[in-house]
Amino acid sequence: MSKEEILNMEARFERYVAEENKVEPKDWMPEKYRKTLIRQISQHAHSEVVGMLPEANWISRAPSLRRKVALLAKVQDEAGHGLYLYSAAETLGADRQQLVEDLLSGKAKYSSIFNYPTPTWADMGAIGWLVDGAAIANQVMLCRTSYGPYARAMVKICKEESFHQRQGYEIMMALAAGTPAQKKMAQDALNRWWWPSLMMFGPTDDHSPNSAQSMKWRIKRKSNDELRQEFIDKTVPQAEFIGLSIPDPDLKWNAERGHYDFGEINWDEFYNVIAGNGKCNRERLAARNKAHDEGKWVREAANAYAEKQRVRQQKQTSAA
Amino acid sequence: MSKNDNWKIWEVFIRSKNGISHKHVGSLHAPDAEMAIKNARDVYTRRSEGISIWVVPSESITASRPDEKEPLFAPADDKVYRHPTFYEIPDEIGHM
Numbered sequence: 082m083s084k085e086e087i088l089n090m091e092a093r094f095e096r097y098v099a100e101e102n103k104v105e106p107k108d109w110m111p112e113k114y115r116k117t118l119i120r121q122i123s124q125h126a127h128s129e130v131v132g133m134l135p136e137a138n139w140i141s142r143a144p145s146l147r148r149k150v151a152l153l154a155k156v157q158d159e160a161g162h163g164l165y166l167y168s169a170a171e172t173l174g175a176d177r178q179q180l181v182e183d184l185l186s187g188k189a190k191y192s193s194i195f196n197y198p199t200p201t202w203a204d205m206g207a208i209g210w211l212v213d214g215a216a217i218a219n220q221v222m223l224c225r226t227s228y229g230p231y232a233r234a235m236v237k238i239c240k241e242e243s244f245h246q247r248q249g250y251e252i253m254m255a256l257a258a259g260t261p262a263q264k265k266m267a268q269d270a271l272n273r274w275w276w277p278s279l280m281m282f283g284p285t286d287d288h289s290p291n292s293a294q295s296m297k298w299r300i301k302r303k304s305n306d307e308l309r310q311e312f313i314d315k316t317v318p319q320a321e322f323i324g325l326s327i328p329d330p331d332l333k334w335n336a337e338r339g340h341y342d343f344g345e346i347n348w349d350e351f352y353n354v355i356a357g358n359g360k361c362n363r364e365r366l367a368a369r370n371k372a373h374d375e376g377k378w379v380r381e382a383a384n385a386y387a388e389k390q391r392v393r394q395q396k397q398t399s400a401a
Numbered sequence: 402m403s404k405n406d407n408w409k410i411w412e413v414f415i416r417s418k419n420g421i422s423h424k425h426v427g428s429l430h431a432p433d434a435e436m437a438i439k440n441a442r443d444v445y446t447r448r449s450e451g452i453s454i455w456v457v458p459s460e461s462i463t464a465s466r467p468d469e470k471e472p473l474f475a476p477a478d479d480k481v482y483r484h485p486t487f488y489e490i491p492d493e494i495g496h497m
């Protein structure tokens with residue numbers, strides 16, 4: 082194709098998605114659209130997978146059987162989310178084995194939120210309530226993303242996510258209504274997770290250079306700042322309801338805007354964690370690599386079994 | 402990772418209940434059909450979404466090509482007489 086033809090095709094593509102049409106795997110798409118999606122979807126997949134680690138830490142120490150089965154089911158869901166997303170990336174021509182290798186080698190990025198530690202049980206509450214809550218805001222938007230397989234994966238994920246947030250909030254609610262020590266533990270977790278949760282939406286709009294193109298392609302439907310504001314407006318009353326306070330002295334309802342005003346986010350911390358200097362970056366990657374290595378014999382056994390079955394079947398058909 | 406771990410892709414179809422046909426829900430990797438069914442059970446039916454699973458190797462599916470859309474499907478576009486609304490029946494007759 083000549084350069085002019087490609088430009089024509091790209092203009093047609095932009096009109097096509099602007100009219101709310103969906104793109105399917107075999108359709109023509111700009112190379113940059115494909116690359117952007119592969120990067121975004123695979124990072125999203127990695128985040129689901131690494132996201133299991135901070136919570137897996139507490140499964141064996143959950144305070145009751147009810148909490149334990151819930152946490153176990155949630156962590157299992159996250160594994161499934163990772164798989165739906167890797168599958169969506171594969172429809173764009175990405176190779177899953179390569180994606181997994183990039184995660185294990187540290188080349189690929191995942192959401193920085195999972196590089197924060199989970200020292201107390203209240204962190205399970207704060208993660209479900211805030212981290213899953215923030216993820217849901219983003220994922221609900223992505224249910225309408227222009228790439229069909231990504232949008233469908235998101236619909237499935239969103240259906241499963243709502244229990245994640247509810248179980249987290251329930252944990253916070255129980256602790257906040259408990260002994261003074263329990264309430265203090267809940268408040269401490271909120272203090273630690275509040276700001277990192279706000280950072281999950283990414284840099285402010287004026288520092289997010291790729292956003293405009295993603296909005297044009299209808300990959301993103303709302304800006305980082307819009308989503309962040311939505312999340313804050315929804316979450317503040319939930320904190321008030323259980324008697325916990327948001328660790329932001331500048332947080333104030335603005336009747337004129339119809340939104341909460343909030344304080345300055347520490348973006349140095351954000352970029353520092355992305356650069357690999359969060360409290361748990363190294364630990365997370367090491368844990369992921371260990372799990373992968375320890376699963377080696379399972380993969381080998383599955384291969385050996387499949388091969389044996391294949392040979393047996395071949396013999397049967399040739400005998401018959 | 403060994404080359405052997407690059408298991409083939411299977412497309413997964415689920416029947417949610419009797420009376421409804423199997424519907425495509427997604428895909429996964431597995432070394433053989435049996436494992437593909439087991440994985441599909443874990444990944445796609447954790448909340449009683451199904452009572453029957455089909456798995457098909459992706460490579461076995463032949464798909465029509467998007468650039469054939471015109472010759473394949475356009476011929477149906479101008480055949481309005483295949484639709485009931487093409488025929489004018491007086492209102493007095495009621496539903497037909």
Ligand SMILES: [Fe+2]
Nearest residue numbers: 129158159162
């Ligand atoms: Fe998830």
Ligand SMILES: [Fe+2]
Nearest residue numbers: 159213242245
């Ligand atoms: Fe979740």
